[in-house]
Every structure is written in structure tokens, then in C-alpha cells.
Amino acid sequence: MSDAGTIELGGKTVNRLGFGAMRITGDGIWGPPKDHDEALAVLRRAVELGVTLIDTADSYGPYVSEDLIHEALHWQVGGEHYGDVVVATKGGLTRHGPNVWPPLGRREYLRQCILMSMRRLDVDKIDLWQLHRIDERTPREEQFGEIKSFLDEGLALQVGLSEVSVDDIKSAQDAGLPIASVQNRYNLADRAAEDVLDFCEAQGIAFIPWAPIASGSLARPGGALDQVAKEHPGVTTSQLALAWLLRRSPVMVPIPGTGSVAHLEENLAAADVELTDEQFQALTDAA
Numbered sequence: 001m002s003d004a005g006t007i008e009l010g011g012k013t014v015n016r017l018g019f020g021a022m023r024i025t026g027d028g029i030w031g032p033p034k035d036h037d038e039a040l041a042v043l044r045r046a047v048e049l050g051v052t053l054i055d056t057a058d059s060y061g062p063y064v065s066e067d068l069i070h071e072a073l074h075w076q077v078g079g080e081h082y083g084d085v086v087v088a089t090k091g092g093l094t095r096h097g098p099n100v101w102p103p104l105g106r107r108e109y110l111r112q113c114i115l116m117s118m119r120r121l122d123v124d125k126i127d128l129w130q131l132h133r134i135d136e137r138t139p140r141e142e143q144f145g146e147i148k149s150f151l152d153e154g155l156a157l158q159v160g161l162s163e164v165s166v167d168d169i170k171s172a173q174d175a176g177l178p179i180a181s182v183q184n185r186y187n188l189a190d191r192a193a194e195d196v197l198d199f200c201e202a203q204g205i206a207f208i209p210w211a212p213i214a215s216g217s218l219a220r221p222g223g224a225l226d227q228v229a230k231e232h233p234g235v236t237t238s239q240l241a242l243a244w245l246l247r248r249s250p251v252m253v254p255i256p257g258t259g260s261v262a263h264l265e266e267n268l269a270a271a272d273v274e275l276t277d278e279q280f281q282a283l284t285d286a287a
Helices: 036-048 064-073 107-121 140-152 166-174 194-203 224-229 237-248 261-272 277-286
Strands: 006-009 012-015 053-055 086-091 126-131 156-162 179-185 206-210
Touching: 036 064, 036 261, 064 086, 064 107, 086 107, 107 126, 107 140, 126 140, 126 179, 140 156, 140 166, 156 166, 156 206, 166 179, 166 194, 179 194, 194 206, 224 237, 224 277, 237 261, 237 277
Parallel strands: 053 086, 086 126, 126 156, 156 179, 179 206
Antiparallel strands: 006 012
8 A cells, every 4th residue: 555655635645546435325326334243344354454544425335335434444543443443534415315315405414413523433533524425405605614613613624525617616715715635536446526627736725536446438448447458467457447546646636445355355465566668648538
């Protein structure tokens, strides 16, 4: 993990290849995992391999992911609570069933989200709390104002936004909300958030891409990832996709998720993959 580089986030220096704890829940991100012990093993193995950023949300399960993180890691990774590990969580979505995620940004609901996350994780403040989605039915000043109060009251050390535009980030900043991280869908094949990434890099905001491994046709036989993989025996196209992300920007913090220890180990090995300038450019130009 040393080759992934580091970034300051949640009050600590974290490795730039983190772990996304969405997939340790049930199908449709609903209910408990099929294998409870494997889910715990994945979390513990991630930390053993050097992961120091675990990203979760109260809506994963719902609540299941946070509960599993507490069971697997609280007081077990050295030091107080989670030791050197930053546990970032999100709030602002409700759950009405598998794969159903309506946003709700009312002031009292956002406060319930962070207070209940603190309770489940058993911490006196959240290292990094992120608004899962801006609720367009609720005035933004209400949402941003309440999140600012989390900082003022010491409920969160840092805050971030998810699936936003550059104008959304500026709107939050204009409301006095310091943004530490942004989570948008971004990967080798889907770079719709390129302008957001560039803005984050210019501002020193951590950019946490979700769905970081999705690469579509680029991973198919004859595709750009497949071609580069032939030059790296034993390296998978998923590892190459993560290696490209890590090189793309110093503020990039991929959080590949899985419910399998074997897949976790494969993903984290991407930190050791070195792309040549030519390979990086070929993948950059491919999409």
C-alpha cells in the first residue's frame, strides 16, 4: 500500500487507496451480508494490508455496514476507537427497499443521520461526514447550514459532498461550508466528472471516485485495458484501472469495495502497479 501515496483527510494522513464498505451488505445493498464472518474478515484484512480510509454510509443496509465496521474494528486496530483508520460515513438518503434511495435533506433528518452514525460507530465525532445527495426539495441553505452546525458543534471533524457539480461545491462554499471531499462517479470509462476532479485538485479537495473499477468495453479482449494488461503479466484489468486513477491526480482516493477477501487483496495490489508514461497516456486517450 505504500506505493498508493497519501493524503490528509479526516484529521489524519491516509493511504490514497481506501475501501468502500457498501458491498459488505446484502443484495441490493439491503439487509445483512450472506456471510457475516467473511464481511468481518474483509474489513480486518483491509486494515492489515494498510487501508486507513474506510468509506461507508448509514443507508448501506441500512445501518448494516456501520454496524459491521464497529464489530470488526472498534478498539481492535490499535489506539483509541479506530486507531489510524479514518471511518468516513454519509447521510441524507432514506431506504424503502433494495436499490431504492430517495434523498431527504431536511434539517432534523440530517441531524438524526449523523447522531445515529456516531452511536453505531461508537465515536464522539465523525472523522468525515458527507451529504450523500443534495435534496432538491429542501432549500440548500437549510442543508448546508445544518451541516455547518455539525462542524461548529464538533459532531464532525470534516464534511464533504457526493454526486455534485462544480457549481454545487461553490454553492456550499459560499454558504460557509468548507468541503474536504467530493464523491462522484468516475472511472476510466466514465469521466463525466472531469471538471469536478480538476476543480477539486485546484482546491486541494479529496476526490473519492465511486464505481472506480467500472471500465466497460475497455476491459474486453482487444480493448485498451486488455492491451496494457498484456504488457503486465499477472496484473488484472481492474488493477490497471485503479493504477490509472491513482496516477491521474494526487487528490484521487479510490475506494474499491467487495465482500470477498480474495477480491480485496487483488484490488489493493493495484498500489504496486506502475504504468509507463506511454501506458498511462494510452489509457487516458482510450475513453
